[in-house]
Amino acid sequence: MAGIYIHIPFCRQACIYCNFHFSTSPSQKTILIDAINREISITEIYNEPEKTINTIYFGGGTPSMIDERDLNSIFNSIHKKFPVANDAEITLEANPDNINPFSLSSWKQMGINRLSVGIQSFIDEELKWMNRAHTAAESMKCLDDIVHAGIQNYSVDLIYGSPLLSNDDFKNNVEIILNKNIPHVSCYALTVESKTVLAEMIRQKKTWVDENKQAEQFLLLMQWMGSGGYEQYEISNFSKPMMRSRHNSNYWHGVPYYGIGPSAHSFDGKNMRRWNVANNSLYVQSLNNDLIPFTEEQLTKTQQQNEYTMISLRTIEGLDLTRATDNFGKNFKNGIWKECMKHVTAGNIQMNNNILTLTPKGKLMADGIAADLFSNEFNDVVKV
DSSP states (O other): OEEEEEEEOBOSSOOTTOOSSOBSOGGGHHHHHHHHHHHHHHOOOSSTTOOOEEEEEEEESOGGGSOHHHHHHHHHHHHHHSOEEEEEEEEEEEOGGGOOHHHHHHHHHTTOOEEEEEEEOSOHHHHHHHTOSSOHHHHHHHHHHHHHTTOOOEEEEEEEOOTTOOHHHHHHHHHHHHHHTOSEEEEEEOOOOTTSHHHHHHHTTSOOOOHHHHHHHHHHHHHHHHHTTOEEEETTEEEOTTOOOHHHHHHHTTOOEEEESTTOEEEOSSSEEEEEOSOHHHHHHHHHTTOOOEEEEEOOHHHHHHHHHHHHHTBTTOEEHHHHHHHHOHHHHHHHHHHHHHHHHTTSEEEETTEEEEOHHHHTTHHHHHHHHSOOSOOOOEEO
16 A cells, blocks of 8 residues: 655745745645646556555645645545545644634545644744744634544644743643643654754844753653653654554555655655655646656665664664564674664663664664664665
């Protein structure tokens, strides 16, 4: 089976930390939706004949901004091109200011059965600092509306580690999640990305990000969520039993997926990746000529090894040395084994039945630990 990611590159306004591809001008919305439908119709099929779609994910941007007609047109294009499983997980990213009883009813009727809600914080001062388009009151109301609409599978996003967020404030945010029994939570440290308003604010010394506070809040988060009955199945993702995100889990387990829309990424499940141009006008112009504007690369064996190392260590399943040997050979396993022992001794990695997993302390340094375990062979990307 495979997944489909649809990138809707429009937002009401720009958050200070975001470097995703989006536009705050909806003037191209109609022609861009037409181009997305065209891309679906002409895209190549990965992994024939195993092409059934079991997850569809509308991301962005803010896909909850587009109207029912446009969403339905995309659904129609998908169903014309692909067989979609009857029990497919279909997720829509939505912001609280777009969620109301009418929109929820409309989304349910068209088959959307999971929501990912961009809450980020329940504190108005912090939301204003982030330049979010909603208020804390709207966040609380939208969560009640979701429950009243009978949508049982939904997730919220939270951000920790901002300059305005004290540990007590963060605890209050998490307690709202726990008290409302939210099925799934994605929680991310505030990250300084290049070419963002936040990066410029830091350059001008108008604000800062305290990495020590972020580490402290992450450790508290793991403690609070664990006590609340949540499973940390990936470093940034927590779920109630049986409520993991199937779509995102497929990314972490190497399942093929199609990326549709400007800047969207695709993977064939083996060693080929491609990504569409991150420019709305160029994307539309190319699709008007029946061309998908993408760059493609073939991953080397070393890159596949390193990618498996990094992704597997982020998950609850961990890095399976038996699987690593089967897929990449004994040299890869021996290299991992040699480098990981210092992290076992330091209490960053635990080993059980040939499975390596990060400890809570190790999760603070996940990227650095993964880099230590990377193969030292030359990483060569084959451009196609």
